[in-house]
Amino acid sequence: MDREKAASDRFACTERERCIFETGIKLATIYHQYVGTPFNRKSVSSLEEAISRSIEVQPYVVSAKVSIDRSVIPDDVDEYSYLSLTGDMIDAVVKVSMGSTTVTAEMRYDDELRYPLMFVSKIE
Amino acid sequence: MDREKAASDRFACTERERCIFETGIKLATIYHQYVGTPFNRKSVSSLEEAISRSIEVQPYVVSAKVSIDRSVIPDDVDEYSYLSLTGDMIDAVVKVSMGSTTVTAEMRYDDELRYPLMFVSKIE
Amino acid sequence: MDREKAASDRFACTERERCIFETGIKLATIYHQYVGTPFNRKSVSSLEEAISRSIEVQPYVVSAKVSIDRSVIPDDVDEYSYLSLTGDMIDAVVKVSMGSTTVTAEMRYDDELRYPLMFVSKIE
Amino acid sequence: MDREKAASDRFACTERERCIFETGIKLATIYHQYVGTPFNRKSVSSLEEAISRSIEVQPYVVSAKVSIDRSVIPDDVDEYSYLSLTGDMIDAVVKVSMGSTTVTAEMRYDDELRYPLMFVSKIE
Numbered sequence: 001m002d003r004e005k006a007a008s009d010r011f012a013c014t015e016r017e018r019c020i021f022e023t024g025i026k027l028a029t030i031y032h033q034y035v036g037t038p039f040n041r042k043s044v045s046s047l048e049e050a051i052s053r054s055i056e057v058q059p060y061v062v063s064a065k066v067s068i069d070r071s072v073i074p075d076d077v078d079e080y081s082y083l084s085l086t087g088d089m090i091d092a093v094v095k096v097s098m099g100s101t102t103v104t105a106e107m108r109y110d111d112e113l114r115y116p117l118m119f120v121s122k123i124e
Numbered sequence: 125m126d127r128e129k130a131a132s133d134r135f136a137c138t139e140r141e142r143c144i145f146e147t148g149i150k151l152a153t154i155y156h157q158y159v160g161t162p163f164n165r166k167s168v169s170s171l172e173e174a175i176s177r178s179i180e181v182q183p184y185v186v187s188a189k190v191s192i193d194r195s196v197i198p199d200d201v202d203e204y205s206y207l208s209l210t211g212d213m214i215d216a217v218v219k220v221s222m223g224s225t226t227v228t229a230e231m232r233y234d235d236e237l238r239y240p241l242m243f244v245s246k247i248e
Numbered sequence: 249m250d251r252e253k254a255a256s257d258r259f260a261c262t263e264r265e266r267c268i269f270e271t272g273i274k275l276a277t278i279y280h281q282y283v284g285t286p287f288n289r290k291s292v293s294s295l296e297e298a299i300s301r302s303i304e305v306q307p308y309v310v311s312a313k314v315s316i317d318r319s320v321i322p323d324d325v326d327e328y329s330y331l332s333l334t335g336d337m338i339d340a341v342v343k344v345s346m347g348s349t350t351v352t353a354e355m356r357y358d359d360e361l362r363y364p365l366m367f368v369s370k371i372e
Numbered sequence: 373m374d375r376e377k378a379a380s381d382r383f384a385c386t387e388r389e390r391c392i393f394e395t396g397i398k399l400a401t402i403y404h405q406y407v408g409t410p411f412n413r414k415s416v417s418s419l420e421e422a423i424s425r426s427i428e429v430q431p432y433v434v435s436a437k438v439s440i441d442r443s444v445i446p447d448d449v450d451e452y453s454y455l456s457l458t459g460d461m462i463d464a465v466v467k468v469s470m471g472s473t474t475v476t477a478e479m480r481y482d483d484e485l486r487y488p489l490m491f492v493s494k495i496e
Contacts, residue, residue, distance in 0.1 A: 003237050003452050010234070010243040013144065020141050021229070021244055024148025029410070032156035035332065036283035037405055043425040050422030053415040059451035079431035080363050080375050084283065087332060105145070110134070113127050115328050119134040120145055127328050157285055159456065160407035162277070167301040174298030177291040183327035203307035204251050204487050208407065211456060239452050251485050258482070258491040261392065268389050269477070269492055272396025280404035353393070358382070361375050367382040368393055 007059075019060070019098045020120060023105035026055050026094045027118040030066065030107065031087050040082040041073045047085070055094060062095040062102065087116035131183075143184070143222045144244060147229035150179050150218045151242040154190065154231065155211050164206040165197045171209070179218060186219040186226065211240035255307075267308070267346045268368060271353035274303050274312065274342045275366040278355065279335050288330040289321045295333070303342060310343040310350065335364035379431075391432070391470045392492060395477035398427050398466045399490040402438065402479065403459050412454040413445045419457070427466060434467040434474065459488035 011018050030051055039047045048066045055064035069089040074081045083089075092107040104122040109115070135142050154175055163171045172190045179188035193213040198205045207213075216231040228246040233239070259266050278299055287295045296314045303312035317337040322329045331337075340355045352370040357363070383390050402423055411419045420438045427436035441461040446453045455461075464479045476494040481487070 003239070003450050006236050007234075007239075007241055007243070007452070010241060010245075012246055013244045017141060017144050017247075018244065020137065020145050021148040021242075024145040025152040025242055028149040028152035029156050032153050032284050033409055034405075036280050036335070038401070038426050038429050040429040043422075043429050046418075046422050046425045050415075050418050053418045054410050057410050057412040057415050057454040078375050080361065080379070082429040084335060086334065087284070110131075112130050113328065115127070115131075117131055117134060118145075118149055119131070120137045120142065121134075122136055123141075127326050131328070153286070156408050157282075160404050160459070161281055162302045162305050164305040167298075167305050170294075170298050170301045174291075174294050177294045178286050181286050181288040181291050181330040202251050204255070204485065206305040208459060210458065211408070237452065251487070254484050255482075255487075255489055255491070258489060258493075260494055261492045265389060265392050265495075266492065268385065269392050269396040269490075272393040273400040273490055276397040276400035277404050280401050358379075360378050363375070363379075365379055365382060366393075366397055367379070368385045368390065369382075370384055371389075 015099045016101045016123070019096050019101045019103045020123070022060055022096045022098070023094055023103050023120065024118065026058060026061060026064065026096065027092060027105055027107045029058070030055060030064075030090065030092050031116070035085055035087055037085045038082050039068070039085060040076060041070070044068050044070060044073065060096050060098050062097045064095075065093045067091040090116065139223045140225045140247070143220050143225045143227045144247070146184055146220045146222070147218055147227050147244065148242065150182060150185060150188065150220065151216060151229055151231045153182070154179060154188075154214065154216050155240070159209055159211055161209045162206050163192070163209060164200060165194070168192050168194060168197065184220050184222050186221045188219075189217045191215040214240065263347045264349045264371070267344050267349045267351045268371070270308055270344045270346070271342055271351050271368065272366065274306060274309060274344065275340060275353055275355045277306070278303060278312075278314065278338065278340050279364070283333055283335055285333045286330050287316070287333060288324060289318070292316050292318060292321065308344050308346050310345045312343075313341045315339040338364065387471045388473045388495070391468050391473045391475045392495070394432050394468045394470070395466055395475050395492065396490065398430060398433060398436065398468065399464060399477055399479045401430070402427060402436075402462065402464050403488070407457055407459055409457045410454050411440070411457060412448060413442070416440050416442060416445065432468050432470050434469045436467075437465045439463040462488065
């Protein structure tokens, strides 16, 4: 069975529109799966890597780059010197490609909005 | 400050396309925030209600209807008679509206795909 | 099959100690399942209720009271007037009972520690 | 300020009992933070590593070993060839040490219980 064809038949929109839809899914996956995860200065790279890879296994994802703000991580002075991940600390760029369309969407704390905004930054 | 205008300026796409993007965010929020939640026959309505309402507080959401499959819930016979929510048990319909566009997107276990598919079902 | 007896046989500790262990599980469930959930002034009660009930369905739980700090919720002025739940906003009291032991454990933001501490507050 | 001393003062139990409580917290963190995470055959090691490390940054943890059942991962044949993590796939062993006590607790799918049981397996 061709699952990609079958899935495609469920959509009441163009391929370009579906590609945009998929980027929204991916950014919210990053936020709602990982917010709350404990990390510190030593484990932050392993967390970034795991987030990126868990997004890249999903359908039609070309790449997912995730950076966590290191400036807020406390020094390792006692047992409580670690953080829980919040949306404000995440900077993510996800590219999804279907047919001839590639959509780039980003999540980034927006200083003006005071909000970790998810937005479509490029369609090619 | 007009945060809605400021947010809008970050998008490199049409309002219709942004509306589609927002529905993707909402469906993935349902999945990745709530999968793993313990529930039983008595608490399932309260969980559905909380999921719906947490989606409806988000930007531009008109409605979010969530049903959890009751057929898989075990009878209450011992301390272990409850379930953890999985994606396969969720049926969700989310409507997002911006300007003159309303997009309906759904998440539903697809028997043919054997996969809880998220898809755009209507654009008006 | 007696699943409660079978589960009990897996534990290399006393019933009192197991009861303490179970309270740790319940508090971390609250934190890691729900941190990141969107809510506003209107939906906060429904979220508290769903959290409490999802804990109460779990083995040996007598009660789970959850309060979310309303003082940090912004007024409803635009589409972005909502919050994502963080550990600092949660105040929880969980009671677990096995045999003749009841253990009360709590999670609460501790001003001195600047940390949402989970602790055992009473054993009876 | 001595946060370790201050935290300790909040507990109405012995150090040994607190140590048991902390292992319950850690196992539930694994379950409720990560259940729902997408992974495939290529990314599974990176996910195991990230889970282990996020537990090891938490207070008083000596080690956290996490294995995800590879036997259920589908072959990579199409865009939908990946899984979402469930509790049944996780095998975890966490050691927490305070003063002279070390507690080992485990989470493992129990065939007899048909349930991913968390239990205390050793106190030394």
